[in-house]
Amino acid sequence: MNTKVWKVDNYVDKLETNPQIVDAAQLLRDNEVVAMPTETVYGLAGNAESDAAVSKIYEAKGRPGDNPLIIHIAEKQQLEQFVAEVPEKAEMLMGEFWPGPLTIIFKKKPGALSEKATAGLDTVGVRMPNHPVALALLKSCGLPIGAPSANSSGKPSPTTAQHVLDDLQGKIAGVLDGGATGVGVESTVVDCTESIPVILRPGGVTKEQLEAVVGEVLVDRALTDEHEKPKAPGMKYKHYAPNAPLYLVSGTRAFIQQLVDEKRQEGLKVGVLTTEEHQAEFAADFVLACGKRAELETVAAALYDTLRRFNQLEVDVIYSEMFPTEGVGHAIMNRLQKAAGHKIINQ
Ligand code: AMP
Ligand code: MG
Numbered sequence: 001m002n003t004k005v006w007k008v009d010n011y012v013d014k015l016e017t018n019p020q021i022v023d024a025a026q027l028l029r030d031n032e033v034v035a036m037p038t039e040t041v042y043g044l045a046g047n048a049e050s051d052a053a054v055s056k057i058y059e060a061k062g063r064p065g066d067n068p069l070i071i072h073i074a075e076k077q078q079l080e081q082f083v084a085e086v087p088e089k090a091e092m093l094m095g096e097f098w099p100g101p102l103t104i105i106f107k108k109k110p111g112a113l114s115e116k117a118t119a120g121l122d123t124v125g126v127r128m129p130n131h132p133v134a135l136a137l138l139k140s141c142g143l144p145i146g147a148p149s150a151n152s153s154g155k156p157s158p159t160t161a162q163h164v165l166d167d168l169q170g171k172i173a174g175v176l177d178g179g180a181t182g183v184g185v186e187s188t189v190v191d192c193t194e195s196i197p198v199i200l201r202p203g204g205v206t207k208e209q210l211e212a213v214v215g216e217v218l219v220d221r222a223l224t225d226e227h228e229k230p231k232a233p234g235m236k237y238k239h240y241a242p243n244a245p246l247y248l249v250s251g252t253r254a255f256i257q258q259l260v261d262e263k264r265q266e267g268l269k270v271g272v273l274t275t276e277e278h279q280a281e282f283a284a285d286f287v288l289a290c291g292k293r294a295e296l297e298t299v300a301a302a303l304y305d306t307l308r309r310f311n312q313l314e315v316d317v318i319y320s321e322m323f324p325t326e327g328v329g330h331a332i333m334n335r336l337q338k339a340a341g342h343k344i345i346n347q
Contacts, residue, residue: 003169008021009178015132020176024036024140027174028141031056032053032173033056036147036178037133037181038129038131038181039131040184040186042163043147043149044147046147047145048144054117057069066119067148068121068125068234069117069147069148070125072146078144085107087106090192093197093214099130100204101183101187101188102127102190103126104125105123105125105200106125107122108123123193131178137176151168153237154237156240156304157186163304166308184301185300186201188201189232191220203331204300206328222235238338241338241341245318246339246341252347253282259345263317269315270318272318273290274287275289276291276292277293
């Protein structure tokens with residue numbers, strides 16, 4: 001399959017009438033799948049009402065069938081089509097964070113949407129992305145759109161159109177290139193089907209921000225205990241992993257350097273994942289700075305690109321610094337721990 005690339009760089013008013021968006025929207029109505037930029041990462045969009053379209057998403061990504069898709073909408077009224085009830089706390093969260101990087105889990109209307117899109121669950125995760133190209137595409141096609149991250153399953157999520165092509169060229173109908181995404185880590189997933197909301201996946205909206213709006217918010221136990229079964233089915237899978245083994249190191253930079261030296265003496269090529277502040281302090285084969293530690297948002301924005309850059313290098317082993325878990329640091333550490341397969345070295 002020839003994968004079309006549409007460059008959308010002038011964000012004019014009425015973007016939904018832009019010929020490239022109209023072209024992509026028609027492909028969605030024809031039950032083809034196309035990648036779109038969102039404010040978090042690139043998503044692989046398909047008609048969530050069609051088994052055929054949803055199957056193409058799972059196939060292109062190699063995504064396990066028990067990992068449900070997040071449904072993307074452009075207007076709140078679309079919820080009525082497939083959500084059974086909208087609890088008050090969900091209403092408050094939508095008012096504050098939509099459009100934005102927050103996915104809300106609702107009870108699903110029986111029979112609505114493709115069963116494959118929700119992996120047979122009686123709940124559905126929904127979000128309204130805050131990106132002009134995604135919103136224009138969603139408005140133009142008028143469909144509820146299933147859109148997981150547009151990467152091969154297990155790889156780091158894509159934050160540029162080139163990342164999408166690296167993984168999915170020839171497997172999808174097209175990609176709307178809207179430049180690099182902003183937040184860089186996926187949406188926060190919060191379950192609003194119980195009286196107290198529960199975070200199933202940390203992301204662009206922090207626990208503190210949620211609590212400021214709805215009071216108490218819980219965190220799924222699986223996020224702190226790797227032996228617990230996660231309530232978001234996707235959280236159990238290996239994810240975001242670079243090709244070379246990645247170790248998180250809890251210790252000083254001198255300790256990390258010692259680990260690097262030991263491996264280099266064994267003849268291995270060693271990479272270090274650090275930040276701009278500390279880049280000059282390490283002597284290794286490849287030292288990559290992932291944003292600025294003093295501004296964790298920049299680390300989130302650069303994370304997946306940095307993990308993917310290691311795949312372009314002849315690196316045998318990677319050591320990464322750790323990050324504080326406040327604010328967006330919670331999402332950063334969650335993704336890094338998964339990327340490392342929970343391999344942590346303590347000093
Ligand atoms: P991705 O689309 O790759 O960013 O992943 C979507 C995440 O949302 C996965 O971890 C899914 O398991 C989770 N998710 C989607 N729908 C539901 C649902 N109905 N209940 C719980 N988790 C969900
Ligand atoms: Mg994903």
